[in-house]
Amino acid sequence: MNNFLKNAVPGVQQLNPYQPGKPVEELERELGISNAVKLASNENPLGPSANAIKAAQSVLGEVNFYPDGAGHKLSLALAEKHDVDQPCITLGNGSNDILELIGRAFLAPCNSAVYSEYSFAVYPLVVQAVGAEARVAKALPADHSKMPYGHDLNALFDKISNTTRVVFIANPNNPTGTWFELDELNGFLSRVADDVLVVLDEAYYEYMPDELKPDTQTLLKRYKNLVITRTFSKIYGLAGLRIGYSISHPDIADILNRVRQPFNTNMLAQAAALAAIDDQAHVTNSAALNTSGLQQYTKAFNELGLSYIPSIANFIAVNVNKDAMPVYDALLREGVIVRPVASYNMPNFLRITVGNQQQNERVLTALKKVL
16 A cells, blocks of 8 residues: 555644634434534634625626635735735635644745744644745733633744745734734834745724824835735634735735735635725624623633633633533533543643524533533
8 A cells, every 4th residue: 555645745644734723514413413503613602794795695696706805805905904005915715724824935844934822823823834934923821811721922032043045923912812912012023034924814904992003004114024914714704714814025925926826815815805804893793792602701711710811812712620622522412512622731721613692602501511
């Protein structure tokens, strides 16, 4: 029998594929249950806006044609939204696609990339796939008074070497929900050499309080080596259509577009995203629901005596004070899907997406029972 694995490139040979959250249909089929609730993948419980759905439906009759390979209308709208020139925008099949493009364009086996422990699982996958060295910085300690498990930007900076080409930073971070202050971000960016790309992953940006949101335009003008990635998968509720983008200096965007696959964003996704941009009411309602949901969870965790990581994203990581996998399995039997994060070296934690009030209560009732 042929051993095809040995013929794969070295980085791919050692890869463990990303494990998505368990689908509701799979759980119901496996356990013979119904009415399961999934709060494992940080999806918006309100779904997409009605405007986005209508826009996607309006182009269904045209799917025999290829989509606009440049995504002209969407990229122009995004450029106007962020007050940048259109060549600063790169569209991706979700923001994950942008991260892959960065890895392919800027990393090789002779290079290194820096990211923090407890960072998004895609960063090590991107780095390892191209055979680059991963330089992982220690996060802030669990007993840190202000930001337990948060990014330590000084530690990240200290990991940069003369081989480093990319630094990945998520703000807020997944799976911890932690963040850093604007002066910390500016201080870090001002110290990084101009030839090192800093990727600021802002998948959960729209959930942040306004006073914590970085000024995108100012940052991009000041730091030419900055790439900001955003997604329509979270607050805009378009995860199933896979659409994201980056904002960067035009020279960086030009390089990313050289390795970007033709037609990497589909027609329905472009149309829905274009409509979603202007539906501020949906974004506002989604953010408000999320804030009340976080309060609902933290109140319950305090009553249960469970510690948790303060979060400003649309999820929260709770410490169940023991191996979380048996708790996760028991919750599945209650028809509740959350996310164990042992793969992030957080074996006692479960990451729970913020749903609507009824979904959150369903999770909390099940959690009380299984604990």
